Amino acid sequence: MSARDNTAVTAKNPIEIIDAIVRKHSVNRGATIPILQEIQKTFGYIAPEAITRISDLTGIPESDIYSIATFYAQFRLQPVGKYTISVCHGTACHLAGAEKISDAFEHATGAKTGGTSEDGLFTLEKVACLGCCSLAPVVNFINETHARVTPDKAQALVKAARAAAAKEKSPKGESQHGKQDV
Amino acid sequence: MGNKTYKVRVGLSTCGIAAGASKTYDEIVPLLAAYGITPEKTGCMGMCYCEPLVEVIDSEGKSYVYGNVTADKAATIVEEHIKGGRPVTDLLVFSTDAETEHTPFLTKQHRVLLKYLGKINPESIDSYLEVGGYEALTKALGSMTPEEVIAEIGAAGLRGRGGAGFPTNLKWKYTREAAGEQKYVVCNADEGDPGAFMDRSLLESNPHSVLEGMIIAGYAIGATEGYVYCRAEYPLAIRNLRTAIAAATERGFLGENILGSGFDFSVQIREGAGAFVCGEETALLMSIEGKRGMPRFRPPYPAQKGLFGRPTCINNVETLANVPYIIREGAASYSRLGTESSKGTKVFALAGKVKRGGLVEIPMGLTINEIVFDIGGGISTGKKFKAVQTGGPSGGCIPASMGDTPVDYESLKAIGAIMGSGGMLIMDEDTCMVDVARYFLTFTCDESCGKCTFCRTGTKKMLEILNRITEGKGTESDLDLLEDLAEQVIAGSLCGLGQTAPNPVLTTLKYFRDEYLAHVRDKRCPAKICKALIRYIIHPEACVACGVCRRNCPVGAITGAKQTPHVINQDLCIRCGLCYNSCKFNAIEVISGAPEPQEAK
Numbered sequence: 001m002s003a004r005d006n007t008a009v010t011a012k013n014p015i016e017i018i019d020a021i022v023r024k025h026s027v028n029r030g031a032t033i034p035i036l037q038e039i040q041k042t043f044g045y046i047a048p049e050a051i052t053r054i055s056d057l058t059g060i061p062e063s064d065i066y067s068i069a070t071f072y073a074q075f076r077l078q079p080v081g082k083y084t085i086s087v088c089h090g091t092a093c094h095l096a097g098a099e100k101i102s103d104a105f106e107h108a109t110g111a112k113t114g115g116t117s118e119d120g121l122f123t124l125e126k127v128a129c130l131g132c133c134s135l136a137p138v139v140n141f142i143n144e145t146h147a148r149v150t151p152d153k154a155q156a157l158v159k160a161a162r163a164a165a166a167k168e169k170s171p172k173g174e175s176q177h178g179k180q181d182v
Numbered sequence: 183m184g185n186k187t188y189k190v191r192v193g194l195s196t197c198g199i200a201a202g203a204s205k206t207y208d209e210i211v212p213l214l215a216a217y218g219i220t221p222e223k224t225g226c227m228g229m230c231y232c233e234p235l236v237e238v239i240d241s242e243g244k245s246y247v248y249g250n251v252t253a254d255k256a257a258t259i260v261e262e263h264i265k266g267g268r269p270v271t272d273l274l275v276f277s278t279d280a281e282t283e284h285t286p287f288l289t290k291q292h293r294v295l296l297k298y299l300g301k302i303n304p305e306s307i308d309s310y311l312e313v314g315g316y317e318a319l320t321k322a323l324g325s326m327t328p329e330e331v332i333a334e335i336g337a338a339g340l341r342g343r344g345g346a347g348f349p350t351n352l353k354w355k356y357t358r359e360a361a362g363e364q365k366y367v368v369c370n371a372d373e374g375d376p377g378a379f380m381d382r383s384l385l386e387s388n389p390h391s392v393l394e395g396m397i398i399a400g401y402a403i404g405a406t407e408g409y410v411y412c413r414a415e416y417p418l419a420i421r422n423l424r425t426a427i428a429a430a431t432e433r434g435f436l437g438e439n440i441l442g443s444g445f446d447f448s449v450q451i452r453e454g455a456g457a458f459v460c461g462e463e464t465a466l467l468m469s470i471e472g473k474r475g476m477p478r479f480r481p482p483y484p485a486q487k488g489l490f491g492r493p494t495c496i497n498n499v500e501t502l503a504n505v506p507y508i509i510r511e512g513a514a515s516y517s518r519l520g521t522e523s524s525k526g527t528k529v530f531a532l533a534g535k536v537k538r539g540g541l542v543e544i545p546m547g548l549t550i551n552e553i554v555f556d557i558g559g560g561i562s563t564g565k566k567f568k569a570v571q572t573g574g575p576s577g578g579c580i581p582a583s584m585g586d587t588p589v590d591y592e593s594l595k596a597i598g599a600i601m602g603s604g605g606m607l608i609m610d611e612d613t614c615m616v617d618v619a620r621y622f623l624t625f626t627c628d629e630s631c632g633k634c635t636f637c638r639t640g641t642k643k644m645l646e647i648l649n650r651i652t653e654g655k656g657t658e659s660d661l662d663l664l665e666d667l668a669e670q671v672i673a674g675s676l677c678g679l680g681q682t683a684p685n686p687v688l689t690t691l692k693y694f695r696d697e698y699l700a701h702v703r704d705k706r707c708p709a710k711i712c713k714a715l716i717r718y719i720i721h722p723e724a725c726v727a728c729g730v731c732r733r734n735c736p737v738g739a740i741t742g743a744k745q746t747p748h749v750i751n752q753d754l755c756i757r758c759g760l761c762y763n764s765c766k767f768n769a770i771e772v773i774s775g776a777p778e779p780q781e782a783k
Contacts, residue, residue, distance in 0.1 A: 028472075029471065029472045029473075030470065030471055030472040031472060032472040032473075033452075033453075033455055033469065033472055034452070034453070036455075037414070037453060037455065067474060068472070068473070068474055071457065071474040071475065071631075072455035072456050072457050072475075073455070073456035073457060074414055074454075074455040074456035075455065075456075089376070090376035090377050091376045091377035091533075091534070091571065091574065091605065091607050091621070091622075092376075092377050092533040092534050092539075092607060093376075094376075094621050095534055095535065095607065095609065095613060095618075097759075100758060100759055103756075103758050104758070104760070107736045107758075127415065128374065128376050128415075128456075128458065128625070129374075129375070129376035129377065129378070129379075129415070130196075130415060131196060131197075131373070131378075131379035131382045131415070131416065132196060132197045132200045132230070132379070133230075133377050133378075133379055133531055133533035133534075133539065133605075133607075134197060134230030134231050134233075134531075134532075134533050134539035134540050135197060135200050135201055135230065135233070136533065138200060145196065145199065145200035146200065147197075147200040147201050147202075147233075150763070151758070151759075151760050151763065152763070152764075
């Protein structure tokens with residue numbers, strides 16, 4: 001793991017943040033999962049440096065922490081895109097065409113399911129069940145759950161997010177075309 | 183506003199929010215303020231199919247539930263009903279005052295657990311207290327010994343609602359009798375079955391009922407600590423439960439010396455991290471202990487040696503939510519519901535191709551047909567009812583021809599399915615049963631923890647065979663191979679995941695063998711689902727050459743010019759179906775099997 005080059009822990013004093021999280025949860029083994037969860041919540045993913053640091057503080061071997069982080073589907077060891085799209089593949093959603101929805105998002109974002117688009121904007125994933133089965137197919141798009149999604153709607157969501165990201169990027173007042181008021 | 187006053191409730195559970203309930207709520211708040219009304223936030227009313235839901239209750243106690251109330255319809259309700267005093271019949275889905283086509287959805291149910299869902303405010307302990315909340319705990323601590331509590335649960339005939347149906351009183355008794363000072367109660371809220379959301383709704387909409395059940399369980403078995411292990415995918419459930427724990431502690435229902443009885447009990451929440459196998463009790467305990475969630479051999483059962491090696495009682499959310507009712511109303515009131523061996527009610531998450539999907543609570547013994555047609559309103563697509571799937575990846579597919587099977591533990595087991603935790607998926611003719619089997623096996627194969635060889639490798643091999651069949655590369659001998667492997671996986675797996683993973687394959691092979699044969703013999707998918715076996719074609723006589731399909735095709739497989747019927751290049755086509763969905767002239771057809779005459783050229 002140490003061989004993996006990583007420059008992505010960009011927060012200010014990430015080590016201090018990790019220390020605070022570990023201290024908050026106590027250093028016994030039972031707290032490993034909650035610690036990893038909070039680190040992921042803070043940094044978006046679990047960097048190898050974070051695993052090393054947790055190990056230093058708790059005495060739990062790095063290999064054990066790594067084995068936990070890879071066992072549970074929730075944990076990511078790679079940084080994520082700006083926006084996360086979780087397509088529900090529960091049974092009801094599958095029957096309602098979740099495959100097609102994932103396909104549509106893959107085409108629209110350029111990201112493969114489980115990966116991030118080259119522009120770093122979208123991370124596309126498939127999740128087991130969001131529990132909104134009567135509204136299938138369901139997608140969690142940037143922390144908002146959308147019901148009865150169609151391939152068309154998927155394309156429209158991505159388009160809107162792309163536009164929002166572009167708007168954010170361009171400094172204020174630079175919109176020459178006056179197209180920004182929606 | 184006439185001489186009536188009104189109360190208004192807006193359902194804000196996850197399903198409701200997904201359908202836009204937050205926007206409806208934001209819209210209706212200022213509109214109602216003009217009439218001095220503050221709408222109450224409530225949970226899930228169970229009618230997921232017509233979310234967002236808004237309920238208006240007048241001063242005479244009459245209730246009017248409006249469905250599909252998107253933000254733009256909020257004003258109509260306020261204007262006509264609140265201001266004008268006239269219910270908006272177009273939007274009405276249920277009323278104590280009038281019948282609607284939706285009425286049987288609720289009247290055919292028997293709501294014990296769901297009774298107050300969508301009525302009370304899940305964030306308010308007072309709201310729970312108003313409907314008899316914590317009376318059961320007061321009764322248990324004040325006038326019953328732990329043994330009497332266990333006996334009462336036994337007399338009620340309560341069995342585990344997680345799926346296996348183990349008698350709850352025995353689990354409690356064994357844990358109580360186990361040697362050890364420190365004991366634990368664990369609430370299994372790791373509702374991992376895709377297609378099941380009963381526990382989510384209970385925790386989101388009535389968290390105190392689950393907590394009260396846990397505290398009573400703690401008293402009965404002699405535990406002072408409890409854990410709720412909840413999926414991280416349920417953030418609202420976790421939030422409402424946290425609020426509930428804080429409020430219950432503040433009011434003295436949790437903590438030290440509860441209600442002056444000398445009994446101490448505290449509850450902690452642990453968030454799952456996305457591993458289906460953690461629904462298995464020994465794996466769940468491993469996970470709470472901070473390890474990889476891998477099941478271990480039983481015995482010793484958790485009742486003897488559970489969390490941190492101490493006696494532990496693990497109950498499912500729904501099981502615990504039944505406890506306050508049984509203690510408060512008495513065992514007899516509960517056991518009169520249901521069948522001889524399956525007492526009480528069961529909550530199902532009805533979904534799939536059914537008109538009225540949602541949360542459904544029925545007395546055990548109601549038939550599948552009654553659930554699908556009377557409560558669910560039949561098939562949403564207008565096509566024929568084909569099958570129902572119960573028990574998720576561990577369960578089986580029951581053909582429509584067996585629709586008169588009563589829903590109870592034994593009857594479902596006898597036909598190869600299981601009660602399961604409560605997912606109930608309805609399938610119509612457009613569902614490919616081979617694809618369904620493949621879907622579930624993909625899931626279990628992914629989720630196998632890898633400890634047992636047959637589960638780890640056996641499910642993978644079964645999946646490879648199913649993939650082969652859906653790709654049109656299967657042979658008839660593959661079906662025998664599947665059955666053989668299924669037996670081995672069942673026999674060679676330690677926990678429920680592996681032991682039940684083959685069920686969807688076995689039941690579909692048993693009841694829908696024809697479909698498998700069509701895939702392997704004729705290379706045809708009768709439901710036209712399996713991508714490798716279908717083609718999209720454009721009927722030239724119906725095509726108006728509008729070009730919509732051509733522009734929608736993501737791979738440029740469609741060619742055609744103005745006034746020239748379009749054509750799909752089958753070699754480029756990825757069978758995404760975008761053209762089919764976008765064609766307004768029904769010119770595109772999905773076919774499977776032998777070429778159609780139109781394709782001759």
